[in-house]
Amino acid sequence: MSQLDDQVSIRDTLNLKKVLIECQNLTHTYKRGGETLTVLSDLNLTIRQGDFVALMGPSGSGKTTLLNLLGGLDRVSSGVVRIQGVALDQLSESTLADWRAQTVGFIFQFYNLLPMLSALGNVELPLLLTKLNSKERRHRAQTALTIVGLTDRTKHKPSELSGGQQQRVAIARALVADPELLVCDEPTGDLDRDTADEILALLKMLNQQYGKTIVMVTHDPKAAEYASTLLHMDKGVLLSLRT
Amino acid sequence: MSSVGLVLANLRWKPTRTVLTFLSLVIAFVLFMLLRAISTAFTGGTTVAGVQRVMLDAKYSMTDNLPIAHINAIRMMPEVAAITQMSWFGGYYQDPKNEFAKAPVDHQTFFTVFPELLVEKDVLERFAESKRAVVVETGIAQRFGWQTGDVIPIKGDIWPKQDGSWDWEFVLAGTYTVPIDSRIQPWFLLRYDYFNESVMDWVKDQVGWAVVRVVDEIDPQQLIQTIDGQFEMSSDPTKSLSEDDYARQFASQLGDMALIATMILGAVFFTILLLTANVASLSFNERIVDLAVIKTLGFGNHYVGLLVLSEAMTLCVLGALTGVAISYGLEPLLQQNLVPIVGNFQMYLWDAVLALALAVAIGVVIGVHPAAAAVYLPIVEALREGQ
Ligand SMILES: Nc1ncnc2c1ncn2[C@@H]1O[C@H](COP(=O)(O)OP(=O)(O)OP(=O)(O)O)[C@@H](O)[C@H]1O
Ligand SMILES: [Mg+2]
Numbered sequence: 191m192s193q194l195d196d197q198v199s200i201r202d203t204l205n206l207k208k209v210l211i212e213c214q215n216l217t218h219t220y221k222r223g224g225e226t227l228t229v230l231s232d233l234n235l236t237i238r239q240g241d242f243v244a245l246m247g248p249s250g251s252g253k254t255t256l257l258n259l260l261g262g263l264d265r266v267s268s269g270v271v272r273i274q275g276v277a278l279d280q281l282s283e284s285t286l287a288d289w290r291a292q293t294v295g296f297i298f299q300f301y302n303l304l305p306m307l308s309a310l311g312n313v314e315l316p317l318l319l320t321k322l323n324s325k326e327r328r329h330r331a332q333t334a335l336t337i338v339g340l341t342d343r344t345k346h347k348p349s350e351l352s353g354g355q356q357q358r359v360a361i362a363r364a365l366v367a368d369p370e371l372l373v374c375d376e377p378t379g380d381l382d383r384d385t386a387d388e389i390l391a392l393l394k395m396l397n398q399q400y401g402k403t404i405v406m407v408t409h410d411p412k413a414a415e416y417a418s419t420l421l422h423m424d425k426g427v428l429l430s431l432r433t
Numbered sequence: 434m435s436s437v438g439l440v441l442a443n444l445r446w447k448p449t450r451t452v453l454t455f456l457s458l459v460i461a462f463v464l465f466m467l468l469r470a471i472s473t474a475f476t477g478g479t480t481v482a483g484v485q486r487v488m489l490d491a492k493y494s495m496t497d498n499l500p501i502a503h504i505n506a507i508r509m510m511p512e513v514a515a516i517t518q519m520s521w522f523g524g525y526y527q528d529p530k531n532e533f534a535k536a537p538v539d540h541q542t543f544f545t546v547f548p549e550l551l552v553e554k555d556v557l558e559r560f561a562e563s564k565r566a567v568v569v570e571t572g573i574a575q576r577f578g579w580q581t582g583d584v585i586p587i588k589g590d591i592w593p594k595q596d597g598s599w600d601w602e603f604v605l606a607g608t609y610t611v612p613i614d615s616r617i618q619p620w621f622l623l624r625y626d627y628f629n630e631s632v633m634d635w636v637k638d639q640v641g642w643a644v645v646r647v648v649d650e651i652d653p654q655q656l657i658q659t660i661d662g663q664f665e666m667s668s669d670p671t672k673s674l675s676e677d678d679y680a681r682q683f684a685s686q687l688g689d690m691a692l693i694a695t696m697i698l699g700a701v702f703f704t705i706l707l708l709t710a711n712v713a714s715l716s717f718n719e720r721i722v723d724l725a726v727i728k729t730l731g732f733g734n735h736y737v738g739l740l741v742l743s744e745a746m747t748l749c750v751l752g753a754l755t756g757v758a759i760s761y762g763l764e765p766l767l768q769q770n771l772v773p774i775v776g777n778f779q780m781y782l783w784d785a786v787l788a789l790a791l792a793v794a795i796g797v798v799i800g801v802h803p804a805a806a807a808v809y810l811p812i813v814e815a816l817r818e819g820q
Contacts, residue, residue: 263813291732315730318434
């Protein structure tokens, strides 16, 4: 890990960090009834490996839409999203699903844990898509839970956990398959100040120690301070505020 | 955690709902097995290949008797291979609740007329040796724990004895077995000669009915004409019917019952189908976000569809297996109570297989719609719904 850290910091200083995400002339429209609603228009964006990007902007400006496109949950209307050189619109539905499983971890405002599974079960779930056997899966899920600081209560159902604990479980689930990219949609939007700070510190740690690239939508200016890059979005147009 | 674990976790998640649905499936499948068994008992049973029989009765009323002289005359006819007379005997063993059919028969010919009944040679020998000997269907003997050689007291109620009493004492010569595929009802068989010499004079030399085994090459209809023709002008005219026609008459009545049973089953399963389909779509709607999350994690559309289908399928198949198991568990009890009424009654492996196939079909019918909806569930819209 320390060796890896060194490499990252060398690349950092030389500004040689590899490009992870590249969006070119991105346009996204929704059809509602007969009307076409353009949410993103001609958007260009580059995110490098190891970046921690905060994305702010008024409600309805298209932040979630952009995250969905970066995470391969939705397909662009026109333009290209390229991640690690892979143009997502070229992938078939099932290849895209495989790609998501390997490359992206998702963190939502309302955690979106499966209520019938324990914390451990929720974290183990993505590993069903790997070749690991059940013992390895369990071990790895436990490791992920340790990284996010949840060692007890792993047998509990989400409904028996606090919001902060649930979000830790969700982060462990996003982390467990060791993806390159973490996509977070208002991860602290439902938490109090102190808990929000803990979660943000955790994300920052994942970014710095584990080299995860993070794209985080937030309405909280304080949350944005944890990020290395701050983007502002309004009416589908991006402004870079700070790098 | 495994895919199977995920299916089971989903089923466990709403235990009350799952258990209620499961129980209604179990009840439906128990009902299925029972009604199938009863309807098989009613309509099943075929004549043994190569044996043709004719039943003959008093022409105007089944309750009228025929003179034994008729039987002796018929025995002489060249078309007749064997004939046995029979009568209702009535009475009971120890307690009026102990009901089973008893009949005086011609002990020399009865098992020739009914060659499909399974009886040991030594049993027949003992039947021939002693006038008080009886041969009893195995199930009846087992019911009362009778052993060969036991003295069986029977309290009569139709035929007064010479000595004015109603008490009969028989000795068990042995038992016979009715094969599964036979519709012959289980009997307690006593000897007509002993019966006839014991009863009061004014009821002597009468028989209730008779069964003729026809010589193989002869058309039973021809014999029927001969017999009924011969006694047409006598004081006791007869009415004969081939066993096939008799069975057909009987079956057409029972066929109606089988139809009713089938209709009940149809109604039950239709209700179950609506109920479980409703439960399936309810639980699908509750889990739209969960399913979208599972897709988000990288599980393919078909995995998620299969997950939903497996749930419905698991519930149906487990319900059927449990229902079938309970039916087999109830079998001895039901046999005890139903065999005296419907002849043979048992669960059939074939019906169990059918029940399982039905369960799979129901699983597909109720699961396929939510499964398809899960396959085509758009992630982004579904996640937005959860916000
Ligand atoms: N499936 C859809 N069909 C039609 N319109 C949609 C759909 N999804 C989003 N929109 C519209 O697109 C616009 C952008 O939505 P988006 O969710 O990306 O905004 P946002 O920036 O994430 O807002 P918020 O801060 O409230 O989460 C909104 O006007 C929204 O109503
Ligand atoms: Mg949003």
